[in-house]
Amino acid sequence: MEERDIMEVDVLFVGGGVACLSGALHLMNLVKEHNKKVEAGGEGKKLEELMVAILEKGAYVGAHAISGAVMDPGPLKELIPDFLEKEAPLEAEVKKDEVYFLTEKGQFKFPMVPPPLNNHGNYVISLARFTEWLGQQVEDSGVDIFPGFAGTEILYDGDRVIGVRTGDKGIGPDGNKKSNYEPGIDLHAKVTVFGEGSRGSLTKTLIKKFNLDEGRNPSNYVVGVKEVWEIPEGRIEPGDVIHTMGYPHKGKTYGGSFIYGMSDNRVSIGLMTGLDYEDPYLDPHREFQKFKLHPFVSSLLEGGSIVQYGANTAPVGGYFSIPKLVVDGGMIVGDSGNLFISQKIKGVHVAMKSGMLAAEAIFQALISEDFSASRLESYQNSLFESQVGQELYRSRNFHQAFQGGLWSGMIKGGLQYFLGGKILKDRLPSEPDHSRLKKVSEFYGTNEPSDEQKGIIKFDGKLTFDKETDVYYSGTTHEEQQPPHLKIADLNVCYTKCKEEFQNPCLRFCPANVYEMEVDEETGKPNLKLNFSNCLHCKTCDVKDPYEIITWVPPEGGGGPKYTVV
Ligand code: SF4
Secondary structure, X not given: OOOXXXXXXXXXXXXXOHHHHHHHHHHHHHHHHHHHHHHOOOOOOOOOOOOEEEEEOOOOOOOOOOOOXXXXXXXXXXXXXXXXXXXXXXXXXXXXXXXXXXXXXXXXXXXOOOHHHOOOOOEEEOHXXXXXXXXXXXXXXXXXXXXXXXXXXXXXXXXXXXXXXXXXXXXXXXXXEEXXXXXXXXXXXXXXXXXXXXXXXXXXXXXXXXXXOOOOOOOOEEEEEEEEEEOOOOOOOOOEEEEEEEOXXXXXXXXXXXXXXXXXXXXXXXXXXXXXXXXXXXXXHHHHHHHHHOHHHHHHHOOXXXXXXXXXXXXXXXXXXXXXXXXXXXXXXXXXXXXXXXOOOEOHHHHHHHHHHHHHHHHHHHHHXXXXXXXXXXXXXXXXXOHHHHHHHHOOOHHHHHOOOHHHHHHHHHHHHHOOOOOOOOOOOOXXXXXXXXXXXXXXXXXXXXXXXXXXXXXXXXXXXXXXXXXXXXXXXXXXXXXXXXXXOOHHHHHHHHHHHHOOOHHHHOOOOOEEEEEOOOOOOEEEEEOHHHOOOOOHXXXXXXXXXXXEOOOOOOOEOOOOOO
């Protein structure tokens, strides 16, 4: 077996998003406060030379941070009370909220904004910029951040998590070592916190190993496809927030759009599509392009230009899909733990608060030198008792209510909110996203559907773009000479069953054109080409593949999108 360097730290955070960053900073603050009290003659002993480290797979902190971000500043105020003096990059305070229902050519404005979508007191942010700034505050507090390093394997001692192994660098496409080969290192920690974002690849294995989702609903996701545009002055003010429902989604497809006014005449615009959709020909990227052609949206964007593109999944299964969040030596925070309020389309403040509450449990564990699940469990209890826990509980059946269609969802979800969660008390069931996809013959009948039925449109290169052009605006790059990081368990399924039954939906659900079906000119046989260097790390394929044969694993650290403003 290969010798690997071992690095010992006290606490390891896996993922450089807002959940882990907030957790690391809060932990450092708690330890500093404690040490000061001890120095001043208080009880206990000092926690000296605490080593806290964060692994981030992106090239820099914030590189993979994307969200339709309107942030509730509650946890930020607790964590960094002087965030305004410290010049937190907030685009604008929300000044106007509007909600519309779109038909194919027109729109109806809701007479009032549903309370969950009232954003008064919140801020429009670029999550990439905000995360980068938060990372700087964390580094200043003494935490070691390692960008460009992905955790690829969880390390265990029996059933106790003892850290993670980082990915090897310099492995060629054939799996052999190249001249620049560097083995990954083993980071050992007393506590390892998994905050890898939506559908975390290590978190997925942790949940499976310990059945942490036993008795819970399955995880459900949306994929958000998003662009930032610079538009002519005066069309939207910074802090204007618009949400839409309806077009281009059809009755049973969950989701909606957001349009957020940013500074410098920029607008953040995106469409979320529930991955429990049924139509095998649905393409979330194409739906977003269609959305931009709606007169309500095109009148905003025309004459402007695209600045950035990105896509990501977000967990929308809600309260009943949250797995057990602690194991011996390990914790799960943020989107990785399905901590997201889909009714409000918000996860940033929930992620921050979960990181901070995890930090409080870790602090107590460090004091008592007990890192068992029973000691760390205070995190989970305090999370559910906190305001964000109550928000999660109040909207606990929101997404499930929509699996019966838009109207039944709006009525049931709305009533549950207005009545303070007093109806639909018990868990409504939900189905995993991959199992909801219908076969072509089930959805369209036995005749081949027309291009119009499939929703195919031509892209004009001005308002609408193909996937390759959009990916260019995400800054995505990967080392080309490495094995693909999309692991397909059985390619034969792609060429036979999946082709016959679903017409290879990966060609459509991936928003980056990573999956391409070629036909070998000589043999006439199909070949699935993986353009893995386009990958936006959104995890849609890991969620939606109907046979569950695609597994997303981290590529060489530093690869992926390079977001700056989304
Ligand atoms: Fe997203 Fe998978 Fe496509 Fe990568 S390959 S962009 S993770 S759907």
